[in-house]
Amino acid sequence: MRIYVSSVFVDDQSKALDFYTRLLGFRVKNDVPVGEHRWLTVVSPEDPDGTELLLEPSDHPAVKPYKAALVEDGIPATSFQVDDIDSEYDRLVSLGVSFAREPMDAGPVRMAVLDDTCGNLVQLIQMKGA
Amino acid sequence: MNDDELDRVFKALGDPTRRRIIDRLRERPKQSLFEICALSFADDGAPLSRQAVTQHLDMLQKAGLVRVEWSGRTKLHTLDPGPLREAFGLWLRNHL
Structure with missing residues (x-):
């Protein structure tokens, strides 16, 4: 068993993509439309085959208070x-x-x-x- | 400062963890709960649970020894030594 993805809940996937790539310096690994959202993951350029970070939509009602x-x-x-x-x-x-x-x-x-x-x-x- | 307030100060001081939190906040003001827990573990090697620290901070705040301010949506804690000075002036000084 391996940890291939970990996630953060982001308020806005497009804004998150910009922040995590342009500013933090990660690279897009997967960007797949799923309904109204995307399966959107980034990786470190220092470890492109390493664990992915999933930029996960925040719209579940439990996410905001959390x-x-x-x-x-x-x-x-x-x-x-x-x-x-x-x-x-x-x-x-x-x-x-x-x-x-x-x-x-x-x-x-x-x-x-x-x-x-x-x-x-x-x-x-x-x-x-x- | 009345007797009840004086009681709250001495009660707040009557616990080693709360005294540690006071020492930490004197060294570094404006700490979030996360920072208080992370730094006390890093410096003392003694982990403090967040629930415990939350309760201790509540007592310190009620005694006026900790002030809370908001930085954006994050709560920051700072030591206010005012009630210590008052407790000294009102009672401790009489015996020193």
Whole structure:
């Protein structure tokens, strides 16, 4: 058994596609129309055959309160690993990405939290000494 | 500050986890619940459950020791040492 896909609920798939590809730098892996929505997944260019991230529509009635409660408590919906969090932070800020928490040390990692503009907080992690 | 308010301050202080939260918020203001939990685990190696921290923050807030503000849709917590100073001036100082 393998984990081939993980998902985040996004308020708007088109807006999410732009944010996750143009700004975060992921690539589209699957973009298949399914009814009024799409089966829309992205992958890291560093690992194109790796686990996909599904940009999943938020229209189930349970999703809105779930996302709002996570954001209220500052809890990221997902987490991505980077090699150099400070340069990634600078790059994303220069592209207009808004951060809820600038990079800071947290034990064995350095972490930051950004707003994906689609209703989620996203954590970036750099393993220290890596 | 009346006796009830003074009681709430001393009750809020009467717990090691709440004192830890106060110490953390003094070092770094404006923390979300997630950050309080993540940083306390990273720094002390002692995990705090979110439910427990939520309840502790509620007591600290009722005692006036923690102020809440919103950053967008995220709730941030900051230490307010005012009630500590008042408790000192009203009672502790008499014995020191």
